[in-house]
Amino acid sequence: MMENRVFVITGAAGSGKTTVRDYLHDQYKMARVITHTTRPPRDYERDGVDYYFEDEHSFFENHFLESVHYAGQYYGSSYEGLENAWEKSPLATIVLDTAGAITYKEKLGEKAVIIFLQVGDTNELQRRMQGRGDNAEMVAKRVSSKEYNRDLEMPYELQGKAYKVVNHDWEQTRSQIDEIVEKYRG
Numbered sequence: 212m213m214e215n216r217v218f219v220i221t222g223a224a225g226s227g228k229t230t231v232r233d234y235l236h237d238q239y240k241m242a243r244v245i246t247h248t249t250r251p252p253r254d255y256e257r258d259g260v261d262y263y264f265e266d267e268h269s270f271f272e273n274h275f276l277e278s279v280h281y282a283g284q285y286y287g288s289s290y291e292g293l294e295n296a297w298e299k300s301p302l303a304t305i306v307l308d309t310a311g312a313i314t315y316k317e318k319l320g321e322k323a324v325i326i327f328l329q330v331g332d333t334n335e336l337q338r339r340m341q342g343r344g345d346n347a348e349m350v351a352k353r354v355s356s357k358e359y360n361r362d363l364e365m366p367y368e369l370q371g372k373a374y375k376v377v378n379h380d381w382e383q384t385r386s387q388i389d390e391i392v393e394k395y396r397g
């Protein structure tokens with residue numbers, strides 16, 4: 212029987228975390244762990260699919276495994292969300308900032324497989340955020356936040372404990388992700 216694992220996709224905003232998470236879902240049928248946020252939805256985002264969108268009161272009624280304040284908004288992931296995902300499939304996947312990824316590694320040990328995505332060129336990151344339709348004001352706020360800048364490099368606490376994938380060319384990224392996943396499929 213395959214052991215329960217959660218593939219934690221982390222890295223800076225715009226580095227491709229959601230793209231990788233969706234690939235893992237489509238290609239390997241990994242269950243997606245939906246997280247909670249007080250951030251307003253983007254035009255294409257749906258409640259219960261992309262996030263559970265909360266207000267500053269309802270957010271704190273959840274039972275979080277970890278939560279963070281990122282670029283002025285709250286984000287958190289619950290134990291229930293992870294357990295629900297594992298009920299669907301032994302391999303689950305979640306998108307977190309690097310602070311969340313560190314907490315997952317500390318709390319879940321080998322059950323958490325951390326993939327840190329990097330895009331070296333910050334102009335390219337901004338182009339990708341604009342390309343998916345983020346408004347210019349949101350992008351400017353994001354790139355000036357300390358959390359975005361912190362997440363451009365793999366944090367010390369994840370070194371030696373996370374896979375690093377440079378997400379420039381998607382075909383190369385996909386093949387590196389496939390290699391990592393194959394290590395954990397029974």
Ligand SMILES: Nc1ncnc2c1ncn2[C@@H]1O[C@H](COP(=O)(O)OP(=O)(O)OP(=O)(O)O)[C@@H](O)[C@H]1O
Nearest residue numbers: 223224225226227228229230339343378379380381
């Ligand atoms: N290798 C790639 N080459 C070009 N564009 C890419 C690549 N990977 C992802 N993208 C595109 O970049 C944009 C940002 O990707 P994505 O939304 O997955 O990033 P993210 O890390 O989840 O961002 P955020 O944390 O802000 O939600 C999307 O439009 C996506 O299609």
Ligand SMILES: Nc1nc2c(ncn2[C@@H]2O[C@H](COP(=O)(O)O)[C@@H](O)[C@H]2O)c(=O)[nH]1
Nearest residue numbers: 224246247279281286287288306307308311
């Ligand atoms: N630690 C956590 N980080 C989370 C969670 N849900 C999302 N995120 C990360 O927040 C930033 C911003 O996300 P965005 O959708 O507004 O661009 C990004 O790094 C996400 O990965 C969570 O529950 N915990």
